[in-house]
Amino acid sequence: MNAHLARLCHLAAQPSRRIIGLMSGTSLDGLDVALCRLTGHGPGTRLELEQFRTVPYDEDTKGRIRQVFARDTVSLEYLTLLNPWLGQLHAAMILDCLQAWGISPQEVDLIASHGQTIYHAPRHQHQRADFDLNATLQLGDGDHVAVHTGIITLSDFRQKHIAAGGEGAPLAAYGDFLLLSSPDEERLLLNLGGIANFTYLPRADGDATAAFSTDTGPGNTLLDATVRAHFPDLAYDEDGRLALAGRVHEGLLAALLDHPFFAAPLPKTTGPELFSAAYLAEAQQRSATEALSLEDILATLAELSAVGVARAMQAAFPDRPAPAAVYASGGGAHNPALLAALQRQLPAARFATTDVLGVSGDAKEAILFAVLANEAVAGQPVAIGAGRQRVPAVGMGKVSFPG
Numbered sequence: 001m002n003a004h005l006a007r008l009c010h011l012a013a014q015p016s017r018r019i020i021g022l023m024s025g026t027s028l029d030g031l032d033v034a035l036c037r038l039t040g041h042g043p044g045t046r047l048e049l050e051q052f053r054t055v056p057y058d059e060d061t062k063g064r065i066r067q068v069f070a071r072d073t074v075s076l077e078y079l080t081l082l083n084p085w086l087g088q089l090h091a092a093m094i095l096d097c098l099q100a101w102g103i104s105p106q107e108v109d110l111i112a113s114h115g116q117t118i119y120h121a122p123r124h125q126h127q128r129a130d131f132d133l134n135a136t137l138q139l140g141d142g143d144h145v146a147v148h149t150g151i152i153t154l155s156d157f158r159q160k161h162i163a164a165g166g167e168g169a170p171l172a173a174y175g176d177f178l179l180l181s182s183p184d185e186e187r188l189l190l191n192l193g194g195i196a197n198f199t200y201l202p203r204a205d206g207d208a209t210a211a212f213s214t215d216t217g218p219g220n221t222l223l224d225a226t227v228r229a230h231f232p233d234l235a236y237d238e239d240g241r242l243a244l245a246g247r248v249h250e251g252l253l254a255a256l257l258d259h260p261f262f263a264a265p266l267p268k269t270t271g272p273e274l275f276s277a278a279y280l281a282e283a284q285q286r287s288a289t290e291a292l293s294l295e296d297i298l299a300t301l302a303e304l305s306a307v308g309v310a311r312a313m314q315a316a317f318p319d320r321p322a323p324a325a326v327y328a329s330g331g332g333a334h335n336p337a338l339l340a341a342l343q344r345q346l347p348a349a350r351f352a353t354t355d356v357l358g359v360s361g362d363a364k365e366a367i368l369f370a371v372l373a374n375e376a377v378a379g380q381p382v383a384i385g386a387g388r389q390r391v392p393a394v395g396m397g398k399v400s401f402p403g
């Protein structure tokens with residue numbers, strides 16, 4: 001038997017595995033690296049987060065990704081070059097982290113690499129008659145990560161989800177269910193990344209059938225893009241200071257909400273392809289708010305993100321109130337303007353962060369991919385959201401051997 005395959009079989013039979021989960025999201029802030037010890041699999045999975053770091057992307061890296069990110073038209077040569085380049089960059093970042101933590105690559109069992117999403121194209125967004133399918137594209141090829149780290153790597157998790165009837169996202173429900181469901185309370189796990197999404201976890205032990213996750217609309221992406229357009233050196237509105245100094249403009253908010261995405265059935269996904277500077281400019285034009293101050297625009301965009309979340313929660317629970325226990329994660333959980341807007345839109349919700357449940361909100365998405373890799377190697381497909389469309393029960397991730 002191939003020695004790497006034998007090692008993978010050996011790992012699958014072990015009581016626990018040490019897995020590095022990687023995520024670099026739509027905010028392009030950097031690569032989240034979560035070194036996880038995962039014991040068991042399936043509903044009995046236990047997590048110990050040994051180390052976590054966000055390795056920031058420098059301006060050169062951000063610029064390279066932005067050459068293709070969410071763009072309709074790109075240079076095919078550039079795209080082809082960027083794919084292995086990002087794989088090698090991520091490998092180098094992992095090796096740097098391991099060195100800083102005093103851990104050798106031989107002491108790590110697996111890498112779970114999400115890659116960099118550069119384009120997300122669910123049917124409802126591309127609306128092309130010539131392609132009757134959902135699609136998504138992540139760069140940072142897994143073979144390059146495996147060869148340059150010497151660690152067996154699982155990558156490209158989203159394609160199986162699409163092949164089996166999903167939109168390729170959100171995948172959060174699979175890991176959230178295994179790590180964070182509780183017999184004592186039903187929960188909403190709200191991730192406030194570039195795009196916002198939530199996972200519903202029923203109050204049940206091991207009952208995956210009602211759990212599901214959905215995107216809700218923009219999280220930080222429009223806020224970040226607007227700040228960057230005014231202050232190219234700023235990545236975001238720190239502590240929501242500018243947004244908190246502004247006032248929500250109801251006319252602009254109504255124009256922004258006048259889009260079929262907000263009424264589309266759950267679960268649904270989206271990305272910066274839709275929620276872009278052009279989308280904001282068009283809504284400003286329709287509502288004659290081109291002259292609105294930066295502060296008022298940001299206040300309105302924070303409200304938009306919160307209304308998106310509230311509407312999706314109403315759609316998920318049409319006949320009863322949404323669960324009150326809401327655990328936030330992602331960078332937006334550090335933005336007081338966004339949190340204040342959420343509390344206005346969801347007055348009955350009790351907000352906390354996932355940190356109180358023992359899972360760092362900053363690390364959660366990277367951890368999720370480590371959990372998916374653990375399931376792919378040692379577990380079975382979990383029947384998340386049974387009966388719901390676009391929530392397939394599949395194992396995800398492609399295997400790359402280092403040699």
Ligand SMILES: Nc1ncnc2c1ncn2[C@@H]1O[C@H](COP(=O)(O)OP(=O)(O)OP(=O)(O)O)[C@@H](O)[C@H]1O
Nearest residue numbers: 025026027193194195220236239330331332334335
């Ligand atoms: N102190 C802060 N004040 C305001 N906003 C913040 C703060 N810290 C982080 N953020 C926001 O969080 C963003 C980064 O969030 P995160 O890392 O969760 O995004 P991501 O993982 O790229 O997104 P996605 O989940 O969509 O892939 C920043 O770009 C910024 O908008």
Ligand SMILES: CC(=O)N[C@H]1[C@@H]2OC[C@@H](O2)[C@@H](O)[C@@H]1O[C@H](C)C(=O)O
Nearest residue numbers: 117120136169170171172193195365
């Ligand atoms: C296509 C893609 O990369 N989607 C991301 C993005 O970032 C947040 C939201 O949009 C979510 O749908 C997803 O990531 C998380 C990790 C998920 O799949 O659950």
